[in-house]
Amino acid sequence: MLKILGRKSSSNVQKVLWCCGEIGLPFERDDIGGEFGRNKTPEYLALNPNGLVPTINDDGFILWESNSCVRYLAAKYGKGKLWPADPQLAASASRWMDWQLSTVNGPIGTLFRAYLKKPKDDFPAAELEAAARRGGEVWKMLDAQLAKTPFVAGTDLTVGDIALGNAIYRWFKFPIERPPLQHLQAWYARLCQRPAYQQHIAGQ
Ligand SMILES: N[C@@H](CCC(=O)N[C@@H](CS)C(=O)NCC(=O)O)C(=O)O
The missing domain is CATH 3.40.30.10 (Glutaredoxin)
Structure with a gap:
């Protein structure tokens, strides 16, 4: 096993x-x-x-x-499901996974360490403000994609959503100001309806 x-x-x-x-x-x-x-x-x-x-x-x-x-x-x-059979869809999903590492991880990592791990006072306020602002800019890019498709790479949940689902859970937990991004919020609500997401991400 x-x-x-x-x-x-x-x-x-x-x-x-x-x-x-x-x-x-x-x-x-x-x-x-x-x-x-x-x-x-x-x-x-x-x-x-x-x-x-x-x-x-x-x-x-x-x-x-x-x-x-x-x-x-x-x-x-999970071929044909989480990993789309269509190579272009699979590449799109994989692209969002890389984007999570290259682009989302920076600001979310800073906010996570500041608000959910160490005492917040260890972090200069300017650094936290910059991470929150950058986080908002980054999620705006995904919001634009989610205006077109319910999940990051199309009509169904894929590995792309898996890579980003944890970061979005944390984003909505931080005590910061967030830009109103309706498609991102709706996607997050869709993830929260999934039993496996509730069990392994939102329930932890
Ligand atoms: N890029 C690696 C990062 C792995 C990583 O940073 N893991 C953290 C936990 S999220 C870790 O092992 N921290 C040390 C520990 O848990 O003791 C991955 O995606 O697997």
Whole structure:
């Protein structure tokens, strides 16, 4: 059976859990990282030299980097659903995953560390304001896409939504001013209706 190594409170582990939930793929999970530690042991580093979570083990095939894990699981077990059969749709979905890493992660990461992890006073106010402003600009780009399609790569949920779903959950939790983005809000409401999203993202 698929093994997922990583604590369920990690946003990157949650992507993989949500992906499995959407596909209906059974898995075992081992609490590693955070308060559980064990991610810097020689055994773990032999699997994932970054010492970060998640890592997956699918019948001996070891993979790390959450978006790659989601791509792999969706392509192998969710083809035609989370991983669209049409190469252009699959590429669009994959593009939004890269965009999450390259563009969304920066401002959301700063706000997460400031508001949900460390004491907020550790962060200069100007840095927080800049991250909130940049976050609003970034989500505006996705809002424009969601004005055209209900999910990021078209009519159905794909790996692109999986990569971004955790970041949007956090965005709406931060005590900051947000630009009113109606399509983004409607997409988030659609995600919240999904049992696997509730279980692995919103319920954590
Ligand atoms: N780019 C990596 C980042 C992985 C990462 O930063 N994981 C964090 C948790 S979200 C981690 O392992 N932190 C150390 C820990 O949990 O002890 C991915 O997407 O998998």
